[in-house]
Amino acid sequence: MKRIRIEINASRRGIRFDVPGTRMFKSGGFDLQYSFDTSTSDRGLLSMGLGLLAPIIDRNVPGEIEIVLPQPMPEADVLAWRRYHMLPSRIHVRTATTQHKPLARSSEPSGNSPIGLLYGGGKDSVAALVLAEQLYPNRPRDLLRMHWSAKSPERHREAFESHVLPTLGKRTSFEYFSVSSTMHAEVIDRADAASIHLARYLCSFIPYIEARHPHFLCHGYDALEFHGSAYRRAHPQVLRYIDSVYRDLGVPTTIRSLCFALPPKLGFGMIAKLRPDLVPAIYMCESLDARWCYKCRKCFTYGILCLAYAVEAEGFDLQRMFNPAGSYMTRIAAQLERTDSSYTPLELADLLAYPAHFQAVSGWGEDVVRGARVLKLPTEATSLLERTFLAIRSHSRLHMDELWIQAAAYEGGTDFARGLRTIGERHDLGLLDLPAVGGTVKGKNVRYLMFDIE
Numbered sequence: 001m002k003r004i005r006i007e008i009n010a011s012r013r014g015i016r017f018d019v020p021g022t023r024m025f026k027s028g029g030f031d032l033q034y035s036f037d038t039s040t041s042d043r044g045l046l047s048m049g050l051g052l053l054a055p056i057i058d059r060n061v062p063g064e065i066e067i068v069l070p071q072p073m074p075e076a077d078v079l080a081w082r083r084y085h086m087l088p089s090r091i092h093v094r095t096a097t098t099q100h101k102p103l104a105r106s107s108e109p110s111g112n113s114p115i116g117l118l119y120g121g122g123k124d125s126v127a128a129l130v131l132a133e134q135l136y137p138n139r140p141r142d143l144l145r146m147h148w149s150a151k152s153p154e155r156h157r158e159a160f161e162s163h164v165l166p167t168l169g170k171r172t173s174f175e176y177f178s179v180s181s182t183m184h185a186e187v188i189d190r191a192d193a194a195s196i197h198l199a200r201y202l203c204s205f206i207p208y209i210e211a212r213h214p215h216f217l218c219h220g221y222d223a224l225e226f227h228g229s230a231y232r233r234a235h236p237q238v239l240r241y242i243d244s245v246y247r248d249l250g251v252p253t254t255i256r257s258l259c260f261a262l263p264p265k266l267g268f269g270m271i272a273k274l275r276p277d278l279v280p281a282i283y284m285c286e287s288l289d290a291r292w293c294y295k296c297r298k299c300f301t302y303g304i305l306c307l308a309y310a311v312e313a314e315g316f317d318l319q320r321m322f323n324p325a326g327s328y329m330t331r332i333a334a335q336l337e338r339t340d341s342s343y344t345p346l347e348l349a350d351l352l353a354y355p356a357h358f359q360a361v362s363g364w365g366e367d368v369v370r371g372a373r374v375l376k377l378p379t380e381a382t383s384l385l386e387r388t389f390l391a392i393r394s395h396s397r398l399h400m401d402e403l404w405i406q407a408a409a410y411e412g413g414t415d416f417a418r419g420l421r422t423i424g425e426r427h428d429l430g431l432l433d434l435p436a437v438g439g440t441v442k443g444k445n446v447r448y449l450m451f452d453i454e
């Protein structure tokens with residue numbers, strides 16, 4: 001059996017992980033740097049090491065393996081991470097031989113414990129922030145941001161802190177906690193970094209969890225992302241494994257997604273209706289050189305959402321985004337004009353939305369075109385948008401823009417669902433009570449959205 005050692009060195013504001021004798025990281029490991037003082041428990045550090053590295057070791061080292069951490073790990077934690085990541089039985093972890101003394105349980109989270117929002121900055125993050133304000137008005141909000149850009153976590157951090165935080169800070173209150181990770185810059189195979197999925201955040205913020213004891217930790221996946229198995233590790237049922245890890249650290253918190261039942265256009269619509277001043281604070285484009293590059297799909301998505309709700313967002317130039325001579329619309333027009341026999345609508349679909357969102361986006365045409373007229377986009381731009389949505393109209397599923405009340409109850413219980421329903425009714429947002437029969441809604445499989453998957 002091959003032994004793989006994980007070394008962990010914690011300092012006041014940083015944690016270094018090394019895997020000596022392997023060739024998975026350029027420098028043998030990676031660093032996490034925190035914006036706040038940390039004093040992570042030994043047990044918390046072991047969970048971070050296993051949760052962040054076990055899937056990567058699994059991808060890189062064949063055969064029977066024993067993972068050896070700086071100390072033997074409590075069996076309950078090993079089991080939780082094994083189930084969360086679905087680690088194969090060939091991977092063994094050295095566990096504590098004596099029964100680990102359970103930590104003293106702290107009381108239930110107090111009434112003023114904060115809500116920890118894992119904050120990417122996009123529409124789902126802002127929608128979660130708005131829902132937290134509305135549904136939990138007395139709780140402080142913590143914005144948790146991870147900077148991980150492979151090119152430069154530092155530039156990524158600077159871009160976020162100089163563009164997004166000031167806009168947000170003028171319009172709502174929060175405390176900001178960040179961690180910069182060199183994992184993406186250090187991995188030799190990019191797919192290794194992707195293989196740990198949500199554990200990137202759930203582990204890296206363990207020092208925060210131990211310091212702040214949040215009421216719950218909220219991630220931002222939206223409803224439509226749960227249709228595929230790729231999102232298993234963000235599913236409410238699977239996240240219960242990690243709740244138990246946190247609980248055994250003495251922190252009675254849960255992991256949630258306030259956007260679980262909220263399709264993306266509705267998420268944006270909720271921001272536009274409830275907190276229009278937060279629309280310009282949405283941060284989607286990943287260009288490090290400009291706030292908006294007007295060349296990527298994320299810029300395009302933000303643009304059509306603004307049009308769909310006829311919102312002119314400060315700092316975003318709709319005329320430039322939808323200029324038929326601009327780079328993005330030129331690519332769309334080229335697809336519309338293709339007549340060659342090898343043509344499939346796939347390339348056009350890919351320009352319009354990422355796969356999980358395509359069916360929903362294809363139904364936005366009417367609203368987008370109406371908004372383009374209201375906002376007085378040049379006629380050529382409006383007609384190009386009209387032709388684009390006409391070409392894909394047959395793919396649309398209208399119910400995908402509605403708030404799925406039953407799914408909300410499944411994720412957050414009946415009080416949460418009732419709160420969302422009230423918001424929906426008050427602001428005239430579409431609501432849908434999902435018929436749970438057979439796991440389908442009007443032909444769409446919703447197994448990953450509402451059904452037990454483990």
Ligand SMILES: [Zn+2]
Binds near residue numbers: 285287294296297299
């Ligand atoms: Zn962009």
